[in-house]
Amino acid sequence: MAKIKTAFFCSNCGYESAKWLGKCPSCNEWNTFAEEVIDKGNEQTWKGYTDDKKTAKIIALNDVTQTEERRIVTADEELNRVLGGGIVPGSIVLVAGEPGIGKSTLFLQHGLMMNKHIVLYISGEESEQQIKMRADRLKASSENFYLLTETSTQTIFQEIKKLKPQLVIVDSIQTLQSNLIDSSAGSVSQIRECAAEFQRFAKETNTPVFLIGHITKDGAIAGPKILEHMVDTVLQFEGDRHYAYRILRTLKNRFGSTSELGIYEMTGDGMKVVSNPSEILIAQRDEQLSGSAIAATLEGMRPLLIEVQALVTQSVYGTPQRTVSGFDLRRLQLLLAVLEKRGGFLFGTKDVFVNIAGGLKVEDPSIDLAVICALLSSYEDVPLPHQVCFAGEVGLNGEIRAVNRIEQRIAEAEKLGFEKIFVSKYNKKSFNPKNHKIQVVAVAQVHEVYQALF
DSSP states (O other): OOOOEEEEEETTTOOEESSOOSBOTTTOOBSOEEEEEEOOTTOOOOOOSSSSOOOOOOOOGGGOOOOOOOOBOOSOHHHHHHHTSSBOTTOEEEEEEOTTSSHHHHHHHHHHHOTTSOEEEEESSSOHHHHHHHHHHHTOOOTTEEEEOOOBHHHHHHHHHHHOOSEEEEEOGGGOBOTTOOSOTTSHHHHHHHHHHHHHHHHHHTOOEEEEEOBOTTSSBSSOTHHHHHSSEEEEEEOOTTSSEEEEEEEEETTSOSSOEEEEEEETTEEEEOSOHHHHHSOOOSSOOTTEEEEEEEETTEEEEEEEEEEEEEOOSSSOOEEEESSOHHHHHHHHHHHHHHHOOOOTTEEEEEEETTSOOOOOGGGHHHHHHHHHHHHHTOOOOTTEEEEOEEOTTSBEEOOSOHHHHHHHHHHTTOSEEEEEGGGGGGOOGGGOSSEEEEESBHHHHHHHHO
């Protein structure tokens, strides 16, 4: 019997060490090393999916023949968008999200919609009956959709060889086990080895693979960091449980933009594509109220109009509160300091609350102007005009800075019926006002916006 070898792995980054270490030399985290058994004594190795062995040879870059990518365009417009135009053959995509957010539902629905392709859905978490019940609830069916409830990668690849699927969905990568490693499923070495086997399978057979993954309590993808390096695309599926809307966000993409997002609505019949999210993100209200402003933001290539809500009240306690939802707290403190220093508004004795309606988290600095206008509206208790929106970044000197793709933002505001949009005067060269029916107001300082609105 061959000797069993053990090694220590960092649970944070996957660094391998022959002995236990207090501090990881790769990621500098403390007490993250765990011992795992690796059965390498039997000399088992990955034999490859195909029988023919390819020999590697050196080739000049100029001699490489480039072929155009033929993507598989799905019926799901949002998934096509986040993947950069469709599924690339031979690509491996990692999808991560919180438990119960709808990852399995989305990709079961996606697999059933691709009825022209042979799809294999591998589940290590649910039985065939559970998946069938979910498919019945989705009211979708496909003759080319096949199920496999198995966790051993050796058995999975034997079944794949018989079926020859054109798309493989794995739910989830943390439940799989490779015979080459003796440690339990979900450990660092098992996740790394199983992902590597699927990566080699995808590249050898030119078959796209979707790996559904878990996340830790900190919100990071469970397993070693190398998992994100190995795959071609990383998608984050997120959303607030109290809202019906879910966001599929691109974190990494070798075949397209890394700042795209798709928006879905969770219903009893599955995930519904939200084609015009701006209408949903702007609250429908009959009466005008103070402290509300509309921002023209951009997520990837997609312009969105979102509602920024602010509430400014007299502080009851000694220390004023600063509470945000969907916005950066430090950014809010910076904007309040600008208003106090450059505008003379006394926010130091006020409680300030800022909320991005719809449960969104926005990092685009172009919503600064809308946040400031919402704060001033609540401070003065004067409602802003109903058909006005804003797009501009605010600097420390109170200047309104230019933002990118201003033409798209203006066009989206015009499409939704807005009559006026405030932008930076430094954006004037980026668009032609004659091309738009909406009135474009160019401003340079915060006090100019205040004079125009109040």
